[in-house]
Amino acid sequence: MASGGNTVIDIIQLVILMVLVFVLMFGIGFIFNMLLKTTHFPIYLYFAAVIGMLVYWAWNSDSLLAHLAGLKFGEYLLFVCGLAGAILSGKTIQALRVRGYKMF
DSSP states (O other): OHHHHHHHHHHHHHHHHHHHHHHHHHHHHHHHHHHHOOSSHHHHHHHHHHHHHHHHHHHHSSOHHHHHHHSOHHHHHHHHHHHHHHHHHHHHHHHHHHTTOTTO
16 A cells, blocks of 8 residues: 555656746746847757766766666656756747747
8 A cells, every 4th residue: 555655646746846847947948038039048058957967977977878777767757848848938939029029
């Protein structure tokens, strides 16, 4: 019974984390797009952060591939949600600019 409860809690935590990572990257990307008037900068920033994490993991472990193989499916989902938030922030700014909002 206890292991089933932990699985449900893990799934709930994963869903909450996915939403938080998405909203975090969307918000940061939206602000960068407003301030720098670029559309794709948040995507480049996200990839730079992921590459930085990969370099850090490679530097501190014996094998980067072994570390990546040790990650769970939910952790990869968090990376995808962050990328989706960065992409959607650029698309939102583009849509606002097309509709005539000059402040963006």
